[in-house]
Amino acid sequence: MSTGPYNYSYIFKYIIIGDxxxxxxxxxxxxxxxxxxxxxxHTIGVEFGTRIIEVSGQKVKLQIWDTAGQERFRAVTRSYxxxxxxxxxxxxxxxxxxxxxxxxxxxDTRNLTNSSTVIFLIGNKCDLEGQRDVTYEExxxxxxxxxxLFVEASAKTGDNVEEAFLETAKKIYQSIQDGRLDLxxxxxxxxxxxxxxxxxxxxxxxxxxxxxCAC
Amino acid sequence: xVVDPEKEHVLxxxxxxxxxxxxxxxxxxxxALRELSTFYTENTLQAxxxxxxxxxxxxxxxxxxxxxxxxxxxxxxxxxxxxxxxMNKCIQDMTHRLQNAKxxxxxxxxxxxTLQEEKEKILMKQKVTSAFLQTFQLKQDEIVALHADKxxxxxxxxxxxxxxxxxxxxxxxxxxxxxQAGLQTLALDTMEQMTLHQEGALEVLYxxxxxxxxxxxxxxxxxxxxKAMSKLQDRPVLFKYVIDEYCICRRxxxxxxxxxxxxxxxxxxxxxxxxxxxxxxxxxxxxxxxxINKAIPIEKQNLHLLVKLCDFEGLNEILTNALASxxxxxxxxxxxxxxxxxxxxxQASTMYAVVNMxxxxxxxxxxxxxGGQLEETLNDLQDKSEQKFLGSLSEQVNSLLVRVEAPPRxxxxxxxxxxxxAILRDMLSxxxxxxxxxxxxxxxxxxxxxxxxxxxxxxxxxxxxxDMAVYLLxxxxxxxxxxxxxxxxxxxxxxxxxxxxxxxDTLTSEQASSLVANLNLGPIYTxxxxxTQGPLSGIPGMxxxxxxxxxxxxxxxxxxxxxxxxxxxxxxxxxMHKKAVQKRSFDVLLAIYKQLYxxxxxxxxxxxxxxxxxDKTPEDLTQxxx
Numbered sequence: 001m002s003t004g005p006y007n008y009s010y011i012f013k014y015i016i017i018g019d020x021x022x023x024x025x026x027x028x029x030x031x032x033x034x035x036x037x038x039x040x041x042h043t044i045g046v047e048f049g050t051r052i053i054e055v056s057g058q059k060v061k062l063q064i065w066d067t068a069g070q071e072r073f074r075a076v077t078r079s080y081x082x083x084x085x086x087x088x089x090x091x092x093x094x095x096x097x098x099x100x101x102x103x104x105x106x107x108d109t110r111n112l113t114n115s116s117t118v119i120f121l122i123g124n125k126c127d128l129e130g131q132r133d134v135t136y137e138e139x140x141x142x143x144x145x146x147x148x149l150f151v152e153a154s155a156k157t158g159d160n161v162e163e164a165f166l167e168t169a170k171k172i173y174q175s176i177q178d179g180r181l182d183l184x185x186x187x188x189x190x191x192x193x194x195x196x197x198x199x200x201x202x203x204x205x206x207x208x209x210x211x212x213c214a215c
Numbered sequence: 216x217v218v219d220p221e222k223e224h225v226l227x228x229x230x231x232x233x234x235x236x237x238x239x240x241x242x243x244x245x246x247a248l249r250e251l252s253t254f255y256t257e258n259t260l261q262a263x264x265x266x267x268x269x270x271x272x273x274x275x276x277x278x279x280x281x282x283x284x285x286x287x288x289x290x291x292x293x294x295x296x297x298x299x300x301x302m303n304k305c306i307q308d309m310t311h312r313l314q315n316a317k318x319x320x321x322x323x324x325x326x327x328x329t330l331q332e333e334k335e336k337i338l339m340k341q342k343v344t345s346a347f348l349q350t351f352q353l354k355q356d357e358i359v360a361l362h363a364d365k366x367x368x369x370x371x372x373x374x375x376x377x378x379x380x381x382x383x384x385x386x387x388x389x390x391x392x393x394x395q396a397g398l399q400t401l402a403l404d405t406m407e408q409m410t411l412h413q414e415g416a417l418e419v420l421y422x423x424x425x426x427x428x429x430x431x432x433x434x435x436x437x438x439x440x441x442k443a444m445s446k447l448q449d450r451p452v453l454f455k456y457v458i459d460e461y462c463i464c465r466r467x468x469x470x471x472x473x474x475x476x477x478x479x480x481x482x483x484x485x486x487x488x489x490x491x492x493x494x495x496x497x498x499x500x501x502x503x504x505x506x507i508n509k510a511i512p513i514e515k516q517n518l519h520l521l522v523k524l525c526d527f528e529g530l531n532e533i534l535t536n537a538l539a540s541x542x543x544x545x546x547x548x549x550x551x552x553x554x555x556x557x558x559x560x561x562q563a564s565t566m567y568a569v570v571n572m573x574x575x576x577x578x579x580x581x582x583x584x585x586g587g588q589l590e591e592t593l594n595d596l597q598d599k600s601e602q603k604f605l606g607s608l609s610e611q612v613n614s615l616l617v618r619v620e621a622p623p624r625x626x627x628x629x630x631x632x633x634x635x636x637a638i639l640r641d642m643l644s645x646x647x648x649x650x651x652x653x654x655x656x657x658x659x660x661x662x663x664x665x666x667x668x669x670x671x672x673x674x675x676x677x678x679x680x681x682d683m684a685v686y687l688l689x690x691x692x693x694x695x696x697x698x699x700x701x702x703x704x705x706x707x708x709x710x711x712x713x714x715x716x717x718x719x720d721t722l723t724s725e726q727a728s729s730l731v732a733n734l735n736l737g738p739i740y741t742x743x744x745x746x747t748q749g750p751l752s753g754i755p756g757m758x759x760x761x762x763x764x765x766x767x768x769x770x771x772x773x774x775x776x777x778x779x780x781x782x783x784x785x786x787x788x789x790x791m792h793k794k795a796v797q798k799r800s801f802d803v804l805l806a807i808y809k810q811l812y813x814x815x816x817x818x819x820x821x822x823x824x825x826x827x828x829x830d831k832t833p834e835d836l837t838q839x840x841x
Contacts, residue, residue, distance in 0.1 A: 013713070045672020048710040063713050068672075075683055076676045079721040083713075 008052050008059035011191040012172050013083050014165070017105055018090035019098040020069030023124040026155035027090065028066040031165050036156050043068040045076045053166060055173045062169065081112035085181070085190045086120065086168040091139075093123045093152060094131040099139065106146060116181045118171040122164050123152040351386055351393070351405050353379065353412065361416040376416065377442050383413050420446055421453040428457055429464035432517050445524035454525075458533060461521060462540040465514060470544035476506050477548070496556055497568050503549060504576035511583050514541050539587025546592040553596050563608035563638070567645060570600045574650045601658075609662050611638065616670040622678065626686045626786045628693050632671065636697045639663045643701045653703045660698065660707050667694065684721040685783045691715050692789045719795050726781050726800035731807070733779040734768050740807050743814060750821035751814055759828045762815070766829060769808075773839045801840045809833040 016024045025047060029037040032049040047066040052059055065084070067077035081087070087109050091098040102121070109119055121143045123134065136152055143150035149167055153160035172190065175181040181190060239245070254269065255262060262269075353361065360375035361383070387409040393402035424443040430436050447454045480488035489502040515538055522530065556569065577593040584590070612635060620629045628636070639659070646655040671690040675683045695711045698704040731737050738756045751757045772779050780797065787793045812833050815825045822828060831839075 044669035045676060046714075048713065050706070050709065063709070065713075065717075073672065073676045075678075075680055076672050076687070078680075079684060079687075079717045082720040082724070083717055 008061045010058065010060045010173075010176075012060055012062050012085045012169055013190070014062055014064040014086040014088060014168065015080050015084040016064065016066045016088045016090060017077070017081075017109065018069060018122075019092070019095075019101050019105075022069065022090045022092040022095070022098050023155045024069065024088075024090050025066050027088070027122065027124060027153070027161055027164075028064055030155045030158050030161045032064075034158065036158070042070065043073075045073050046080055051165075053169060055166070055169045058173065060169055060173070062165065064165075078108075078112060081109060084113055084117055085172045086118045087113060088120050088122055088164060088168065089148070090122045090124050091134070092125050093134050093139075094125055094128050096133045099123075099134045102142065106148075116175050118168050118175070119146075119148050120164055120168045120171075121148040121150040122160075123150070124155055126152040126159060127154040127157050351389065352408075353382065353386075357382060358412070361412055361419070374439065374442070376420065377446065380413065380416050380420075380446060383409050383416065387413070417447065417450055417453065421450070421457065424457050425460045428461040428521060429468070432520070437520060440521065441524050444522055448522075448525040448527055448530075455533070458521075458537050459540075461518070462537050465517070465541045466544045469510060469514060469541060470548065472510065473506065473545045473548060477503070477552075496561060496565050497572070500553060500556065500569050500572050503552065504572060504580075507545060507549065508576055508579050511538075511542060511580060514538065515583055535585055536587070538584045539589060542584050542589040543587060546588045550592050550596065554599065557596075557599055557603045560610075561607060563604060563611045564641060564645070566600065566604035566607045567642060570597070570604045571645070571649045573597045573600050578650065605658060605662050608642070608659065609666070612663050612666050616666055619670065619673050619677075622674050622682075622686045626682060626689055626783065627788065628671075628690045629674065632667065632690060632693070635663065635667055636693055639667075640697050640700075643698075647701055656701060656703050657706075660704060664694070664707060680721065681725045681781055681783045684718045684725065685786050688715060688718045688722065688792050689786070689788045691718065692787075692792065715792070719792060719799070722781075722784070722792075722796045723799040723803070726784060726796055727803035729781050730772075730779060730800055730804050734772065734804075735765055736804070736807060739765065739811060743807070743810055750819060752821045759822060762811075762828050766831075769836075773836070776840065805833060805837055805840070808836055 016028060018024055020042070025040045025043050026037055028047065028049045029035060029040070032051045043066060045068055049064045049066060050061060051064075052061045054060070065077075065080040067073070067080060089102060089105050089109065091102055093099075106119070109117070121139065123136070123139050139152070140150055142148075149164075149171065151160045151164050151167070153164055155161060172181070176190060251270075254273065255266065356375070357379040360379040387406055390402040390406045390409070393399075393405065420443050424440060424447060427436060428440060428444075430440070444454070444457065447457060477489045480486055480491070489499065489506065492502065493499045518534060518537055518541070522534065553569075553573075557566075561569075573593065573596055577597055580593065581590055615631045615635050615638075618631075620631060622629055642659045642663070643656055646652050646659055649655055671687065675687045675690075678686055691711050691714050695708060695715070698707050698711070731740060739762075742751070742754055742757055746754065752759065776797070777785070784793055784796055787796070812829050814820055815822050815829050
């Protein structure tokens with residue numbers, strides 16, 4: 001019980017997507033562990049991370065799916081879009097190809113998530129200014145055109161990493177406040193805290209059922 | 216002639232007197248007459264004439280005789296006189312001498328008297344002095360006891376030494392009294408002397424103790440060594456040296472014993488040498504640790520015996536350090552052996568047993584001896600064994616997962632996954648009973664789960680979407696079932712739960728699409744969504760006949776809900792998952808039906824007798840499916 005699973009009010013589900021090698025796992029690691037992970041291996045399928053943050057005075061648990069960039073895992077990773085309240089779409093500012101693929105990532109995201117999903121564009125590796133291949137302005141324009149939040153970040157130095165995750169959460173929280181996000185919909189990507197009755201009865205049922213099975 | 220009258224008178228008188236005298240009365244005359252009768256024998260003239268001469272002659276003779284006799288007498292007298300005068304002389308000499316002697320003796324007497332008085336004084340002094348010595352000085356035997364025999368190096372210490380030492384102390388203390396009595400110089404001298412004695416004695420004591428301390432467990436020596444240590448405690452440096460010496464002895468003794476136990480075993484091979492069973496890692500490690508765990512308390516006991524009579528501040532710290540120091544040498548052989556075990560490949564479960572053994576005995580041993588190299592070694596070994604254990608676990612896991620098997624047709628977890636889960640369950644069961652189980656269990660779960668989940672993803676990525684979701688759900692379910700039995704798995708379970716949720720969503724969407732397709736609901740749904748104006752009944756595909764057709768299919772489905780379920784749904788291991796997918800996909804169906812029902816019953820859409828077309832209300836349908 002070290003993480004204190006019940007001392008938060010909401011669970012927000014995030015998904016991190018983008019081409020292979022743009023630094024998705026490093027961003028997650030930087031966000032959850034506040035450390036840079038050098039020579040991070042390729043993600044197989046999906047990885048998972050959590051962290052409790054505070055949004056407007058509310059404790060929120062982020063459940064973050066870090067997906068594999070490799071094409072062969074696309075089928076596996078697609079499953080995780082559906083329940084995401086926030087999608088962090090990552091490209092590498094030193095590799096234009098990763099930027100060019102953004103529109104296809106965006107299409108996927110729009111198709112697989114619901115309309116209220118907050119999409120945040122992150123230009124990673126901004127510490128490698130010398131090798132920049134995509135200008136800030138260009139990406140910023142792309143984000144604006146597609147209604148995305150945008151920031152350039154560095155998983156290595158930690159610049160803007162925290163901000164990207166927190167901004168997304170703020171935006172989601174706003175949607176809840178505005179009533180744009182239906183908490184009762186299975187695919188909203190937001191849950192009230194597990195102890196609250198009503199929502200999440202599925203997992204409770206599963207729990208009891210599994211206990212029975214185990215005997 | 217004139218006759219004087221007077222003359223005539225004298226003569227007359229004389230004559231008278233003669234005449235008057237009576238001869239017979241005169242004795243002398245008689246005597247003289249008798250004498251005369253002897254030689255006058257014959258009364259002759261001659262004789263008468265001669266008488267006179269004869270008498271004269273005779274008187275002469277008598278006188279002559281008398282003279283001779285008297286001469287002799289005189290001579291005798293003379294000689295007597297000489298003798299006497301000689302004697303007198305002698306006596307006079309003697310008297311003189313006596314006089315001299317007398318005058319001389321007087322001095323002597325006086326001297327003697329003085330001497331005698333002096334003697335008395337001296338005797339008194341002697342008494343005082345001996346009393347003083349008795350009280351303030353050591354006796355010869357005490358000195359011997361204190362300083363031992365300088366000639367014999369290894370003279371045995373005995374209790375007299377301690378008695379003497381105590382006396383030294385006592386005298387030292389008594390000196391204070393002396394000091395108070397005003398005898399300061401004496402007191403100080405005595406004190407100094409006693410201090411010297413004490414130092415000397417302690418030195419002897421120290422040497423002896425240092426060379427004998429190792430035998431503290433020898434019952435003959437125990438008491439005396441204990442006593443010696445208690446004396447030495449006043450001299451921290453000496454005390455420490457003895458303890459150091461003791462440590463050095465015991466250290467080498469202990470390591471010797473350890474090596475013996477390892478290689479030679481007990482007397483006549485019973486118990487057998489520990490290394491005989493080196494092939495059985497667990498037994499080997501246990502035996503070694505048990506031996507140490509048994510030997511150290513004895514060392515501790517002996518050490519405490521050594522200082523039993525000592526009590527001063529900081530003693531405990533000294534003892535702790537000493538014990539740690541005693542245990543130093545066994546570290547190396549232990550370390551070498553256990554590290555050797557750790558470097559040879561072993562099953563993760565064996566390694567885990569070693570880890571737990573090390574932990575348990577570390578705890579036991581550290582209760583007895585704190586700090587020092589042993590603690591370091593044990594910590595080090597524990598860390599290493601934990602690393603090795605996780606290493607071998609991850610190796611074992613990886614070797615099981617090295618080949619990416621295709622999932623079986625029934626989409627249950629592959630045998631490799633099941634095996635791995637069985638291993639994981641074993642590990643967690645063991646870990647849940649061990650020390651520090653939380654970190655262990657989390658580490659074990661992490662080590663096994665990360666590669667496991669990756670492998671599952673890898674396998675799943677090669678399947679079509681529905682199969683993938685089912686396979687992932689089945690695997691997640693198996694893992695969840697396995698982990699949910701244990702504590703501290705919340706983080707893992709949360710992840711698995713989230714993963715299940717995602718797959719259930721996927722599956723629901725697949726199943727809902729399939730339902731819609733099977734019931735030919737697709738076009739109807741599209742029309743319902745897109746329709747904006749004009750009555751629905753006029754739109755092709757929304758004719759009552761078509762709707763009735765749909766309804767009959769729906770009835771058929773309601774009667775046999777399983778018939779148009781995706782076959783893969785039945786392959787779900789968890790009935791809960793199955794129900795959830797069913798329920799949620801039915802919910803989708805119901806939502807569409809509700810929309811349709813409302814549209815049909817909406818007069819705007821110009822359906823005749825809507826109840827005959829859709830005879831079931833959404834509520835009816837809900838009931839049918841629930």
